[in-house]
Amino acid sequence: MAQALTRIKETPSQTAGPYVHIGCNPNFIGNSGQYENDLGSNLINENTTGERITLTGKVYDATGTPLKDAMIEIWQADCTGLYPAKNEHRGDADPEFNGWGRCACDFDTGEYKFESIKPGPVPFNDGRMQAPHITFWVVARGINIGLHTRMYFPDEATNKDDPVLGRIEHKSRVATLIAEETSAGNFRFDIHLQGENETVFFDI
Amino acid sequence: MTANISKPAAGFYQRDRTWQPPAHTPKYKTSIVRSPRLAPISLDTTISEITGPRFDHNIIGELDNDLIRNYAKDDGSPIGERIIVYGRILDENGRGIPDCLIEMWQANSAGRYRHLNDGTRPPLDPNFGGCGRTITDANGAYQFATIKPGPYPWPNGPNDWRPSHIHFSLFGHAFAQRLITQMYFEGDPLIWHCPIIGSIPSKEAIETLIAPLDLANTIPMDSIAYKFDMVLRGQRSTYFEN
Numbered sequence: 127m128a129q130a131l132t133r134i135k136e137t138p139s140q141t142a143g144p145y146v147h148i149g150c151n152p153n154f155i156g157n158s159g160q161y162e163n164d165l166g167s168n169l170i171n172e173n174t175t176g177e178r179i180t181l182t183g184k185v186y187d188a189t190g191t192p193l194k195d196a197m198i199e200i201w202q203a204d205c206t207g208l209y210p211a212k213n214e215h216r217g218d219a220d221p222e223f224n225g226w227g228r229c230a231c232d233f234d235t236g237e238y239k240f241e242s243i244k245p246g247p248v249p250f251n252d253g254r255m256q257a258p259h260i261t262f263w264v265v266a267r268g269i270n271i272g273l274h275t276r277m278y279f280p281d282e283a284t285n286k287d288d289p290v291l292g293r294i295e296h297k298s299r300v301a302t303l304i305a306e307e308t309s310a311g312n313f314r315f316d317i318h319l320q321g322e323n324e325t326v327f328f329d330i
Numbered sequence: 331m332t333a334n335i336s337k338p339a340a341g342f343y344q345r346d347r348t349w350q351p352p353a354h355t356p357k358y359k360t361s362i363v364r365s366p367r368l369a370p371i372s373l374d375t376t377i378s379e380i381t382g383p384r385f386d387h388n389i390i391g392e393l394d395n396d397l398i399r400n401y402a403k404d405d406g407s408p409i410g411e412r413i414i415v416y417g418r419i420l421d422e423n424g425r426g427i428p429d430c431l432i433e434m435w436q437a438n439s440a441g442r443y444r445h446l447n448d449g450t451r452p453p454l455d456p457n458f459g460g461c462g463r464t465i466t467d468a469n470g471a472y473q474f475a476t477i478k479p480g481p482y483p484w485p486n487g488p489n490d491w492r493p494s495h496i497h498f499s500l501f502g503h504a505f506a507q508r509l510i511t512q513m514y515f516e517g518d519p520l521i522w523h524c525p526i527i528g529s530i531p532s533k534e535a536i537e538t539l540i541a542p543l544d545l546a547n548t549i550p551m552d553s554i555a556y557k558f559d560m561v562l563r564g565q566r567s568t569y570f571e572n
Contacts, residue, residue: 149435
């Protein structure tokens with residue numbers, strides 16, 4: 127016999143289901159009057175420092191059909207690479223930057239949209255730098271546990287040295303994490319849950 | 331605002347993927363086309379996942395954790411069994427997590443959601459919205475008042491029913507801890523027939539989603555209580571890298 131490890135197990139995940147908006151985006155479905163704003167609606171304001179970007183995209187299922195009932199959250203550093211978090215100990219992030227955004231996909235088109243700023247690079251655990259990226263978390267009916275992925279920027283010289291991208295064995299799949307700049311400052315990042323272009327997801 | 335001085339940059343325990351539901355669970359049909367088939371890339375948490383958004387207690391309105399009253403009109407009151415749900419948010423080390431935002435949503439006592447896409451037969455309750463939120467106290471404790479949601483049929487197999495349940499969205503202190511789950515009620519015979527619950531591999535894990543009736547904490551002649559603790563990923567206490 128040895129001593130017991132007194133750890134307890136994480137609560138099992140369950141799908142967010144089709145009615146996630148009731149709790150997370152009530153104004154989006156017209157259940158107004160309870161909360162002033164849906165949380166996560168704004169990452170930036172006019173005083174936020176940084177290069178403005180717009181992120182749009184859809185989440186596709188195995189048949190190529192966009193999900194109409196997905197909810198996406200993003201989390202990112204400010205333009206200097208600091209997270210606006212209480213456990214960010216490297217310095218104080220821009221107080222005008224929220225860092226976290228939440229968007230329900232459009233019921234007709236499946237499109238999501240975030241207005242933000244381009245994040246700065248942040249360190250990896252071994253001291254190397256990670257290329258600028260935005261963490262994505264996707265939930266929906268039919269998704270049993272929230273999916274973590276990341277969006278990187280095209281034409282970013284540091285992508286080739288990014289330690290996370292470097293861990294992807296099948297190099298052809300790296301492209302699934304690189305957004306497309308459709309016009310200056312406008313980035314498109316589609317997520318494919320399954321199929322030929324299945325997005326890289328992280329167990330992280 | 332004082333910073334919460336936890337250890338900087340200590341990683342989180344990896345998720346136990348044998349305990350959590352896998353992505354592809356064919357009895358829950360929608361998962362078939364919405365499940366990744368390639369292996370996820372396993373990585374230790376980085377600062378991008380160790381950090382996460384925090385929410386101030388001042389965003390919470392007075393009635394946000396009272397679903398009996400927060401949508402009621404004038405002197406109205408929702409129909410159904412009045413309940414209190416209370417518990418703690420813990421980490422895997424067993425410590426309470428303060429300042430966790432908890433958002434909850436549910437059907438009314440007839441099993442109908444206040445959602446424009448729910449066109450099922452049971453009636454809406456004019457005094458019930460089914461939406462609430464709260465933030466845990468310094469010990470990780472939370473509570474809210476509501477009406478026990480009803481079970482309802484849903485299109486999956488030809489005759490599938492969801493047991494009574496409340497949805498929870500949880501934020502810890504790290505984006506790696508982000509979790510959405512559902513709470514079920516002790517003694518509900520539909521639990522063991524539900525394909526969504528059946529996505530969880532073990533009976534032991536499923537039982538952690540079933541809230542026991544707590545008669546000792548009932549409010550006599552008013553509301554009965556259910557206790558529901560939830561556990562988020564824990565942070566390593568050893569950190570010798572670099």
